[in-house]
Amino acid sequence: MKTPKRHTITAALPYANGPLHLGHLAGVYISADIYARFLRSNGEDVAFICGSDEHGAAITLRAKKENKSPKDIVDEYHFSNKDIFEKLGISFDIYDRTSSKHHHETAQELFLEMDKKGAFVKKESEQYYDEEYQQFLADRYITGQCPKCESQGAYGDQCEKCGSALSSSELINPISTLSGKSPQLKSTTHWYLPLNRHEKWLSEWIQKGNL
Template sequence: MKKRLITSALPYVNNIPHLGNLTQVLSADVFARFCRSRGYETLYICGTDEYGTASETRALKEGVTPRELCDHYHKIHKAIYEWFNISFDYFGRTSTPKQTEIVQHIFNEVDKHGYITERTTTQLYCPNCGRFLADRFVEGTCPHCHSTGAKGDQCDACQTLLDPTELIDPHCSVCGTTPILKETKHLYLDLPKALPLLKEWMEKASVEGFWAKNAIQLTNSWIRDGLKERCITRDLKWGIPVPREGFEDKVFYV
């Protein structure tokens, strides 16, 4: 029997669902129903994306804890998708104990095989709020397209991935204070070291999985240009704890 694992992009749970969320889950739902009608063993899963700065900043604005915010909006998301009769086999949350267990297990396995590096970096820090400004906690002008309102992780105008220190005229998105630079330790996924394994897997998986032409071209361009180490931790309180000594005040960026 053929098997099909289906999902759609996990919606942020810092607001009520919008048409973009519904378009994705409806498209995946149509495919899931088709697969079931053909007798395929089908599993359609999704859930709310609850960790990260999007939830923390929204919680600050609403005067609640991140957990209270996520509990509130998860119920709204779930109810709306049920009203549209979306046929999820499982609709979960990224803040569950099981999710924490899985993420920490994957990290420990990757770390055991030598694909995790530790680096001290200089990050933006708000002296008024007393926190490092990860991702959406900092805004400024994009150094590439010069659009204002670019976030610390990405410019929505030109879709370029950013490091917070690249922003022009950065400011804390909570209080507006101009940040200072301060050292902090973080963990990185050593993608250059894993490149040979990833390349071998991609060449096989792209054929067996019937990848779209644009997906193959995009992946090949990343491989051709060379992969860079990717930071996997953040100086945040709301998230999955990092199970390593000296990183008790960090969470995973997932």
């Protein structure tokens, strides 16, 4: 008997800040599901793994707008999206959440292991900070005037009027959407992963048929 080859399949983790729509399903989950089913029908050993992405500014912004906690938002959409996947017959072997203890521990273990090996480059940079809320502001938390088309209400990452990609430091008269006040620039440390260092081995690994 032939030993089945082991396959791990995943698909982009849906953000738990809103309901899934047909575009998500058609573009991502149905194609991954077809591939998983095809391999299983050929007797291969498949783990089709996915889960809700429950971290990030889009969730905290929605929670603030609806006057709920971020946990209320992710609980609502994790379970409703999981239910949609089940009803549509998407054959995940595991559908978990990025807020699970297991996920936190695994992500931290990976980060610490890579940090120990010197994989990261630490850099200080200036980022907008809301004094009143005592937190650094993600790009989506900052609005201001677009430097390109001069319209008001552009976000720190993009102007939705003219479609320009922006960085928050380019906005004219930036305002924090949390306190409604102008944020201050403050120094902060970030860990960067220079992917170019991994180009050679990764390219060889892929060419050997590992993908």
